[in-house]
Amino acid sequence: MSTNYSLLFYLKKPKNYAVGAKPIYMRITVAGEPKEISTGRECDPARWNAKANRAKGTKEEIRNLNAYLDTLERKVADAHLQLVKDGAEITAESLKLKYLGKDVQRRHLMETFTEHNRKMEALLGKGFKPNTLKGYNTSVGHLTAYLSKCLGETDIDIRRIDHAFITGYEFFLRSDMGCSAVSAAKYMKHLRKIVNLCIAHRWITENPFAFYKTKAKPREKEFLTPDELDRVAKKEFGIPRLAHVRDIFVFCCYTGLSYADVRKLQKTDIAKGIDGRLWVLTSREKTETSSNIPLLPQALEIIGRYADYPPCVAKGLVLPVLSNQKMNSYLKEIADLCGIAKTLTFHMARHTFATTVTLANNVPIETVSKMLGHTSIKTTQHYAKLLDTRIGNDMLTLQQKLAGT
Numbered sequence: 001m002s003t004n005y006s007l008l009f010y011l012k013k014p015k016n017y018a019v020g021a022k023p024i025y026m027r028i029t030v031a032g033e034p035k036e037i038s039t040g041r042e043c044d045p046a047r048w049n050a051k052a053n054r055a056k057g058t059k060e061e062i063r064n065l066n067a068y069l070d071t072l073e074r075k076v077a078d079a080h081l082q083l084v085k086d087g088a089e090i091t092a093e094s095l096k097l098k099y100l101g102k103d104v105q106r107r108h109l110m111e112t113f114t115e116h117n118r119k120m121e122a123l124l125g126k127g128f129k130p131n132t133l134k135g136y137n138t139s140v141g142h143l144t145a146y147l148s149k150c151l152g153e154t155d156i157d158i159r160r161i162d163h164a165f166i167t168g169y170e171f172f173l174r175s176d177m178g179c180s181a182v183s184a185a186k187y188m189k190h191l192r193k194i195v196n197l198c199i200a201h202r203w204i205t206e207n208p209f210a211f212y213k214t215k216a217k218p219r220e221k222e223f224l225t226p227d228e229l230d231r232v233a234k235k236e237f238g239i240p241r242l243a244h245v246r247d248i249f250v251f252c253c254y255t256g257l258s259y260a261d262v263r264k265l266q267k268t269d270i271a272k273g274i275d276g277r278l279w280v281l282t283s284r285e286k287t288e289t290s291s292n293i294p295l296l297p298q299a300l301e302i303i304g305r306y307a308d309y310p311p312c313v314a315k316g317l318v319l320p321v322l323s324n325q326k327m328n329s330y331l332k333e334i335a336d337l338c339g340i341a342k343t344l345t346f347h348m349a350r351h352t353f354a355t356t357v358t359l360a361n362n363v364p365i366e367t368v369s370k371m372l373g374h375t376s377i378k379t380t381q382h383y384a385k386l387l388d389t390r391i392g393n394d395m396l397t398l399q400q401k402l403a404g405t
Helices: 060-086 092-100 109-122 130-151 163-175 181-200 226-234 240-253 259-263 297-305 310-315 324-337 348-361 365-372 377-386 389-404
Strands: 006-011 022-030 033-043 270-272 278-283 290-294
Touching: 006 060, 022 060, 022 092, 033 060, 033 092, 060 092, 109 130, 109 181, 130 163, 130 181, 163 181, 226 240, 226 348, 240 259, 240 297, 240 324, 240 348, 290 365, 348 365, 348 377, 365 377
Parallel strands: none
Antiparallel strands: 006 022, 022 033, 270 278, 278 290
8 A cells, every 4th residue: 555645736727717816726646546625825827836836936925925835735744644653544535634634523522521421321330330420420510611611612622622721620620619629630530531532532642631730639537546436436325326326437447348338238248257257248339349357346246236126137237327428417426425526427437447446556558458448559558657656666666776785
């Protein structure tokens, strides 16, 4: 297959031509097949050098015209080079379309984003969770608002997305939408996914995120100290709903289960492990990775309290878990009654298990990561950074060595 082409500029005689300037056309020829493109310029025949394919003369308007034709010639050469790099078939038609930018179907951002979300919705329960889709739908709303307010448009050609669009959108999220740095970073991540999708399909060739870097830092994960955990676990509550929520919270402090995981925990998920003791043998709702956890005495005691609890027996559940909103609301009451100044949330139980219950008691980080069901140990390492126990122990060892010398 030939990859060569020839290029010719010439004056084309229009219909009913009498005198005056003629339009300049460009003819691209590949393997004997010609395609014509108008240059949008004209030239007097007396000023045209057919052999040189350029206008003749030294006046500024002639120099500008020839410079313009030189630019067109370079653009054709660039289009040809791109076709060669892509391994595409090179014909006069394909080269013409590449030069004109019509070789690929024009794609628009919101159209592509909406299509992505429709596919995600069709795969709910097959790799995607409703909350994930909810976040992406929120992103569509934010982008629509940004396009409307800042650009006065309802959609935009993805080839127009550049660094200014990216940074402008982040500023819009922080200023107009009132998003925190972490929330804004999440929505920027959604947009980056759509951009990467466009790059993969070669709908765009340059990455507008190339020089973008988020400045958002993850929030410090709060957890209960041993004293605070003990206060919550031993507190006597006269109100049953508070006692139930406290029990489930403490259970998660000693198992590391998240709200979604403990809510779906079935009695069949409690079984004997390889050591003959009772384990939680389940998979994480969020990542679908296995999460196998030996049950500590504190967790076993709480399971026993609800073994014959009617709502649990009816559904085969281990614990009577309320909605996340109610759990967090009641935990604020529990924190006040236990004299804890921290904003107590249900997810803090998972942080407490990772730090106070395991890492602070010298459980290897690899083991903790496995029990938490993390897909990367880097996630678990963030908990280790919160503790100064290792530093204290190492310095105590050093102090003892120095004292013995």
